[in-house]
Amino acid sequence: MAIRKLKPTTPGQRHKIIGTFDNITSTVPEKSLVVGKSARGGRNHQGRMTVPNVGGGHKRRYRFIDFKRTKDGIPAVVKSIEYDPNRSARIALLFYADGAKTYILAPNGLKVGDTVMSGAQAVPEIGNALPLAVIPIGTVIHNIELRPGQGAKMARSAGTFAQLVSREDKYAIIKMPSGEVRKVLSACKATIGSVGNSDHALEQSGKAGRSRWLGRRPRTRGVVKNPVDHPMGGGEGKASGGHPRSAKGLYSKGMKTRAPKKHSSKYIVEKRKRK
Secondary structure, X not given: OOEEEOOOOOOOOOOOEEEOOXXXXXXXXXXXXXXEOOOOOOEOOOOOEOOOOEOOOOOOEEEOEOOOOOOXXXXXXXXXXXXXXXXXOOEEEEEEOOOOEEEEEOEOOOOOOOEEOEOOOOOOOOOOEEEOOOOOXXXXXXXXXXXXXXXXXXXXXXXXXXXXXXXXXXXXXXXXOOOOEEEEEOOOEEEEOOEOOHHHHHOEOOOHHHHHHOOEOOOOOHHHOXXXXXXXXXXXXXXXXXXXXXXXXXXXXXOOOOOOOOHHHHHEEEOOOOO
């Protein structure tokens, strides 16, 4: 998908860079795969704010995405490519040969009319979901499971991809989008190709109002708050706030927060490179 820069006819248009939406073929979602989604505004079930700077925004309806791809050996035809307000990637509507309908994340290069399939017998082509055990070494993949049958958890946002580097015993070794190299069980499924809408990273909202449409409220810096609200707040005049830390007191700017004895550390072959 391409992007377009708008002419500066208003202050809000001056810096706006948005997608062209040229690959979207349908504006109405499949009714059987959509459910209403109530806004929480960053509050939990007790009504307490647990996530700051969230609230408002346009009403959304949730689209059920098939992250498990369990219909092995049954071909499906891509009927449409659609916009999804709940994620940065585009989604594709599939019509299976047995009459079922599902949504999947639309990879780069997937078009209306293409046929996709899941399972060990599927060929390693764009949009097909296969176990890591049968995917050729060096293949670009996305939508990766961490545990067999759990459903995809990794490499799901727009433009991201991982790469199958090698295999070792019952594990496949994968280079993640972050640069981390880790082991994943070879029985886990992954989808061939990279996630679509790769130009999403180049978009610029152009004005504060567009962030509000997305449900993002203004963020107040900790150093300008009161001491009751933030560890860096308070002080006479324009105080520095001391060592940078989060609202709950954890040091930021490079402090490692990963648990030293975390069980999954043994699966990490190489840590991600720090920027």
